[in-house]
Amino acid sequence: MTLSLEPRVSPPRWLSAAATIGAVLVALLAGGVMIAIAGGDPIKSYVHIVNAAFGSIGVLSDTLVKATPLILTGLACAIAFRMRLWNIGAEGQLLMGAWGASAVVLVPLLPSGTPGVLLIPAMMVAGALAGAAWAFIPGILRARLGVNEIITSLMLNYVALSWVQFWVFGPWSEGGFQQTRTFPPEAWLPRLADFAIDVPLFSGLTVHIGLLFGLVAAAILWLVLERGRWGYEISLVGDSPPAARYAGINIGRTVILVFLVSGGLAGVAGMSEVTGVIHRLTDHISPGYGYTAIIIAYLARFGPFRVVVASILFGALILAGREIQPSGVPAMIQGFVLFGLIVAEVLVKYRVRIRRPAAAAA
Amino acid sequence: MDLTLVLAAGIGLGTVLLFAAVGEIFAERAGILNLGVEGMMLVGAVTAYSTAVTTGNAWLGIPLAMVAAGALSLLHAVVTIHLRADQVISGLALTFLGTGLARVLGEGLSNAGSIALLPRLTVPVISEIPIIGPIFFREQSVLAYVGYLLVPAAWYWINRTRPGLNLRAVGERPSAADAQGIDVVRLRYAYVLVGGLLAGLAGATITLAVSPGWFGDLTVNGRGWIAIGLVIFAQWSPIRAAIGAYLFGAIFRLILDIQGLGSILGAPNPFGPGRSATFFLEMLPYLFVIIVVVAGSRAALRRRLGAPAALGRPYVRGERGA
Numbered sequence: 300m301t302l303s304l305e306p307r308v309s310p311p312r313w314l315s316a317a318a319t320i321g322a323v324l325v326a327l328l329a330g331g332v333m334i335a336i337a338g339g340d341p342i343k344s345y346v347h348i349v350n351a352a353f354g355s356i357g358v359l360s361d362t363l364v365k366a367t368p369l370i371l372t373g374l375a376c377a378i379a380f381r382m383r384l385w386n387i388g389a390e391g392q393l394l395m396g397a398w399g400a401s402a403v404v405l406v407p408l409l410p411s412g413t414p415g416v417l418l419i420p421a422m423m424v425a426g427a428l429a430g431a432a433w434a435f436i437p438g439i440l441r442a443r444l445g446v447n448e449i450i451t452s453l454m455l456n457y458v459a460l461s462w463v464q465f466w467v468f469g470p471w472s473e474g475g476f477q478q479t480r481t482f483p484p485e486a487w488l489p490r491l492a493d494f495a496i497d498v499p500l501f502s503g504l505t506v507h508i509g510l511l512f513g514l515v516a517a518a519i520l521w522l523v524l525e526r527g528r529w530g531y532e533i534s535l536v537g538d539s540p541p542a543a544r545y546a547g548i549n550i551g552r553t554v555i556l557v558f559l560v561s562g563g564l565a566g567v568a569g570m571s572e573v574t575g576v577i578h579r580l581t582d583h584i585s586p587g588y589g590y591t592a593i594i595i596a597y598l599a600r601f602g603p604f605r606v607v608v609a610s611i612l613f614g615a616l617i618l619a620g621r622e623i624q625p626s627g628v629p630a631m632i633q634g635f636v637l638f639g640l641i642v643a644e645v646l647v648k649y650r651v652r653i654r655r656p657a658a659a660a661a
Numbered sequence: 662m663d664l665t666l667v668l669a670a671g672i673g674l675g676t677v678l679l680f681a682a683v684g685e686i687f688a689e690r691a692g693i694l695n696l697g698v699e700g701m702m703l704v705g706a707v708t709a710y711s712t713a714v715t716t717g718n719a720w721l722g723i724p725l726a727m728v729a730a731g732a733l734s735l736l737h738a739v740v741t742i743h744l745r746a747d748q749v750i751s752g753l754a755l756t757f758l759g760t761g762l763a764r765v766l767g768e769g770l771s772n773a774g775s776i777a778l779l780p781r782l783t784v785p786v787i788s789e790i791p792i793i794g795p796i797f798f799r800e801q802s803v804l805a806y807v808g809y810l811l812v813p814a815a816w817y818w819i820n821r822t823r824p825g826l827n828l829r830a831v832g833e834r835p836s837a838a839d840a841q842g843i844d845v846v847r848l849r850y851a852y853v854l855v856g857g858l859l860a861g862l863a864g865a866t867i868t869l870a871v872s873p874g875w876f877g878d879l880t881v882n883g884r885g886w887i888a889i890g891l892v893i894f895a896q897w898s899p900i901r902a903a904i905g906a907y908l909f910g911a912i913f914r915l916i917l918d919i920q921g922l923g924s925i926l927g928a929p930n931p932f933g934p935g936r937s938a939t940f941f942l943e944m945l946p947y948l949f950v951i952i953v954v955v956a957g958s959r960a961a962l963r964r965r966l967g968a969p970a971a972l973g974r975p976y977v978r979g980e981r982g983a
Binding site: 451455597 | 696700736740744745746747749750751753754755756757758759760761762763764765766767768883886887889890893936937938940941943944947948950951954955958959977
């Protein structure tokens, strides 16, 4: 018996969507089996996830807070992956972005008392620059020396974590704890709850303006990637470097540019976390957002608006997953989702035929 | 600080990297890039440790760890060989899945108590040889000796045997290998499995011989990725991989030793635990990986050597390509 894959000439559009949803369902099923094996109750766990993530407007707001860094890092991965550049360093770029934004208030690069309208954009620029600078390293190594960007971008995640740890344990430590002092309120991103006096409905809602950064970034990327010339060039380089070269595209420059944009987006994610959520820098600002972003980019098939949707789903998983035992369940489900998606993509691209060996073959 | 002592102490961690890197060399030589090493090592580490804790028998942990990680690698094999999925993304998925599985399986294991480590051996006579003896053959874990045997065996298998020739053919020119009657699909499955088994052994080496215990993701802490970097540095040669692995083992060891010093040149040790400068030391192995990968890539470019030609590409009989 042999398995053969026959390419589909034009896969129907609905098939792609159905396969994606099917993959997620299969992943949840596989995750449920593993929860049961580990001694948990899968149905109770899943009901709990849905309730804890979407059950009320308050938790929905918390889900969106978790989704915010995922949207930005997910976009960072999506733009790189479109070009088949495997930037898996979004985690480190996020950390560096958080560090760069923190430097603005902690060094301080701007004098204390600077109003928020100036301070927050400055922190955003600093975060984006720090993230982009971090991504520049694998970018230039790949473009100029042909060094595999997977290893370099990943290794830099560990270096970035140590770098942040140095600052929060050392020069910026508050009383010897692994955290900096709290930022001044001018450096806090506005939250919905801040407007509760005017709109009582917003009381207690943690959603901050970082979510808007993510949505605006998604819209801009959509315009650039789907409607602009540059998006076309990126896709061309990803699909066929020789064709891109014949078309006169400077591949090295495009590689570096894509890495810079990717790192900048991840850097803004880090800035949005420290200014919008915890209001200080610690070495625990990310439970692996930059890694989850890889799966999100893939689940979204690199589409900016689909990244937003996928981020909300994974934001829910991360938020609600914190209370689920055993604690590895969300990470495990992420792995199953990615495998499910890979298989789903194959089923969309190819028609799978199982052939029995013909009896008269000879 | 005695350099031979540092090198000797680095053998343990070097052995971990060695098993994982040699396993990856086998898979990549067959044309399959498996970025799931980190995940497979974590699953191997947790399997070995929980087996040792529950049965009290550390030896039993080794085969079980290898089987668990091997099973995981077969998932990658099915997806990349039969289903022709992208090897990069499937390998990443394997790392996510392995990490999650290991965390689920390791639930509550972090305070499981102590286990009996695998025995350490001193080889008579050879251990008296100056320099080499004290570094490699004095009080080393049995698994370190397995590593010493594995490296020449792997080199010989790849470069001097018929099956090794077939392996290289499958990784360089699968269509030519196929025309020769070599079963490309079967060989690729076999060597991905070998890579998985060795990654499991690498994970087991951590928890049974180097640093017993379960610390979640930190048990492996990026060493699977370092092993993949070593493969590039080693240009797919087991001997060069061994040199790199022991070097990195020594670097890791040296860092621990420096962190443990009370004072340096009379001044209090700025790199001691709890001192912030210690984090610069912790960056070093990862920065070194970047340096050796850059060096390896440059050397490969200059010598026009490099990755197996068909690395990362699915083989479909009758389609154009390698």
